[in-house]
Amino acid sequence: MLPGGEAAFVGEESKFVSDQSPFPQPVSVEREIGGRTFKLTTGEIAKQASGAVLVQFGDTVLFVAAQHGPPRPGIDFFPLQVDYRERLAAAGKFAGGFLKREGRPTTREILTARVTDRPLRPLFPKGYKDEIQVQANVLSSDGENDPSPLCATGASTALMIAEEVPFGGPISSVRVGRVDGELVLFPTHEEMMGSDLDLTVAGSKESVLMIEGFANQLPEAEMAEAIMFAHESCVELCELQFDLMKAVGIEPTKFEGPPENPFTSTLQEKAYDKVKEAKTSGNKQERADKVSEIKDGLVSELFPEDAEETSDGNTKAQFKEAFYKLEAKVVRDLLLEGKRLDGRSPDDLRAVDSRVSLLPRVHGSALFTRGETQSMMTVTLGTSRDQQRVDGLFGESAERFMLHYYFPSYSVGEVRPIRGPGRREIGHGVLAERSVFPVIPKAEKFPYTIRCISDITESNGSSSMASVCAATLGLMDAGVPILQPVAGISIGIVKESNDKYTLLTDIMGDEDHFGDMDFKVAGTQKGITGIQLDLKIDGISEQIIKDTLVQARKARIELLRVMLSAIRRPRGEISSFAPRLLQIKIDPEKIGLLIGPGGKTIRAIQEESGATLDVEDDGTVTIAANNGEAAEAALARVEALTEEIKVGRIYEGTVSSIKDFGAFVEIAPGKDGLCHISELSDGFVKNVTDICKVGDKLRVKVIAVDEQNRVKLSRKAVMEEESDGDGGDDEEE
CATH class of the missing domain: 2.40.50.140 (Nucleic acid-binding proteins)
Structure with missing residues (x-):
């Protein structure tokens, strides 16, 4: 305040000495996508970041920054970090709880970060180990356009305009729904409520890089059509990024890889045949032990007396890197020859075993084993009060079906600290959950809240798809009247070119680790319910996608045949230890009569019967009790109170x-x-x-x-x- 109580703005009368602003002006490019304007802007915000961009679609705005840093000493992997956050202020909302600020990432935020990371990672050159961090924040949400599908495009743009970052993009990501049989690009929140497809596809101008999708038993041909429909728009968004690079004046950064490893030729000569023999003998642990024995012998020979360097100055770190590459070459060569590590042909499943009703007191249980991958499934039935409440940009929602995935260290013969679920566990759990959800009966038919727990007790490839199979068995054992049984399988690939590749059904850990693709497909005999593609290469063609879906369907039908030998259909009755639920629909005008003054009437019914009552605004009354007699007694009271005499x-x-x-x-x-x-x-x-x-x-x-x-x-x-x-x-x- 100035003397006399008058307010003034500092600098209100000042002018710049120069006619030119000292701040750089923003650069924008835009294009019509899906009937709305897709806009990229850079140059005004976060000028100290390596690359930063605003992505706007409708009135939804996402800010993405990419930062480059020097490599950590001794690191032997590419440390890409991707983080995505949806602050509720973007939708004009306060965060719930005592602290009015966001905490750890939500499941949705973690899933978006994973979907963004997966198509970016393969496009960095081999041998590149600099620190790269991508951070995305939702700044504005219009309540219609979902910001999460914009994240991968924003991340790619930020990396493309970042100096000193040899990113092999651009890539982009789009979301596709299907409403009344018509494919919809970037569907609004309202459109998704009536969609039987939720598909996210990321790709470059040439090929598809990532797929994450869920559908209501969609046939393979229609899923392939939707994927390619999405890729057409990915191409347009990649072109938009090139437009921005041209406007900014940024040229792609080139990367010179490290010199050839001095141990490469030595190990090829000394160990190739031995490793090849070891990789095709015994089970997973036996193969690993034999390879370790070969590796230890070479270390003793090349680094006598525990020396850290050879006489030529070559290090153990270089040796480990070369040996890893030798393993990869051996596995890939075997697979391209049509020889799998366990002797199967490319389209064979491993041995499958299914069991149900293992545990006496839980509401449903199953054990599904496929090769050396095993899932123990438990199913719990609860009431509407047990539903998971989720708050987000588009309001609060309730989930009545949950599948939680746990991956303990003993499942792969390791010891590590026991902490909360990591991003991988959350991602795998949601993949399995959404793959099974389309066959869960509607609440009107089966009003229970359902929680499945998948404990991976043994793992050697595609434990998420094993969780899908185990969930189907556990749900049927619990008496949940699922619409169709669901099975899931993973298809791998070893690819030399678009014309030379080998597809592998039911991949094991080494085939996933040293191969080029992990393509998971879940579904029923009618069609696909869940699909996820992870690549280590720079894309796959439409033909590979179609071939994979056909091969996955063949394996899925075989899996279902074996699974149904353990339990043919859902049990007619739920467990005696599960709560008994009854529902009745009353006239909404009589809700007040049922509740009574201050809740007196409904409390009396609950106290006298021993049941609990939940009343919804539409007049649906759900009665829950530990036994059928209590539920029936409460139902009789409700009927007597609300029905006409x-x-x-x-x-x-x-x-x-x-x-x-x-x-x-x-x-x-x-x-x-x-x-x-x-x-x-x-x-x-x-x-x-x-x-x-x-x-x-x-x-x-x-x-x-x-x-x-x-x-x-x-x-x-x-x-x-x-x-x-x-x-x-x-x-x-």
């Missing part, structure tokens, strides 16, 4: 008052009827109190409801019906 129906009521001419009986909370003295018994009744007193329970029948809605009851009619019934039984005996 029906003539001829028998109720168990409570005497609320006594008069000379009869007893008033409460047959439902707030609903009384008169049982006249003449209707209290089939004999003469002198005094009403001879038959009942206030508080007594009476079984009475509604014999009339007059125009004023007054209810007339009869105990005598009930006694006569019961007497007739007993007499009939006696005669039959």
Whole structure:
């Protein structure tokens, strides 16, 4: 404030000495994509970052920065880090909880970071080990356009305009839905609510690099069509990035790889045949032990007395790198020759075993084993109160089906610290969960909340797809009436060119590790429910995609045949240890009557029956209890309270008052009827109190409801019906 209490803006009257602004002006390019404007802008924000870009689609804005740093000493891998965050402020919302700021990444944020990382990583040159970090923040969310599919395109753009970063892009990513049979590019949030396909595809101008998709049993040919439809737009977005590079004046950075490893030729001569023999003998552990024995022998020979260097100055680190490359060459050569490590042909499954009902007290259990990969599945059934609540940019949602994946260290014969689930465990769990979800019955038919837990007790390739198979078995064992059984399989590839490649069904760990592709496909006999593609090369063609889907379907049908030999169909009854759920639909106008003043009525029903009641705004009442009798008792109370009183129906009521001419009986909370003295018994009744007193329970029948809605009851009619019934039984005996 200035003296005198007047406010002023500092510098309000000042002018620049130069006519030219000292700040660089932003550079933007845009293109019409999916009926909306897709815009890339750089040059104004985060000028100290290696590369930074604003991605705008509609009124959704995503900021992505890429940063380059020197390599860490001794590092033997490419340390790419990708982080994606959705701050609720972008949608004009506060974060929930006591702390009004975001915490650790949500599942959705982790999945988006993984989907962004996967197509970027193969496009960095081999031997490149500099630090690269990509950070993406949602700055604005319009409630229609999802920001997560924009992340990979933004990351690629930031890397393309980053100096000193030899990124072999550009790549881009698009999302595809299918509404009323029509493919939709970048579907809005509302459109996705009615879509039977949720597909994300990343690719370069030439080929597809990454696929992550889920569908409602979509046939293979239609899935392939959707993938190529998405890739057409990937090409357009790659061209848009080239436009921005040209406008900024950035040239691609070239990378000179390290000199040839001095041990490469030595190991080829000394160890190739030995490693080849070791890689084709025994099981996973035996093969690993034999390779380690060869490696240790060479170390002793080349580095006597535990020396760190040879006489020529070559190091152990160089030796380890060369030996790894030798292993990779051996495995790839074998596969290209059509020889798999365990002797199978390229399209053969490993031995499969399925078992159910292993655990006595859980609601459902299964053990699925495929080769040396094994998933122990447990299924728990709960009520709507057990649903997972998720808050995000598009509002709060509830999940009634969950599949959680755990990958303990003993499953691969290792020891490591036990911590919370990592990004890989979260990603694999969601892949399996969304692959199974399309066959989960609607809440109207099966109102339970369902949680599946996949414990990977042994692993040698594609444990996420083993989790899909185990989930199907566990759900059927739990009595969940799934629409179709689901199975999943992983297809690998060793590729020399688009014309020379070998597809491998049910890949093992080494085939995944040293191969070029991990293409997971889950589905039913009708079609695909889940699909995920990871590549270590710079893309695959449309023909490879189609061939893979055909080979995966053949394996999936075989898997389903073996799985169904353990349990043919869902059990007719759920476990006796699971809660019993009943549902009834009442008139929404009677919700207040059911709840009562201050919740008095509904609490009374819960206390007397031992059940719990959940009431939804549309009038759906879900009753949960530990046993069927309690659930039925609560249901009867709800029906009696909310249904219209029906003539001829028998109720168990409570005497609320006594008069000379009869007893008033409460047959439902707030609903009384008169049982006249003449209707209290089939004999003469002198005094009403001879038959009942206030508080007594009476079984009475509604014999009339007059125009004023007054209810007339009869105990005598009930006694006569019961007497007739007993007499009939006696005669039959």
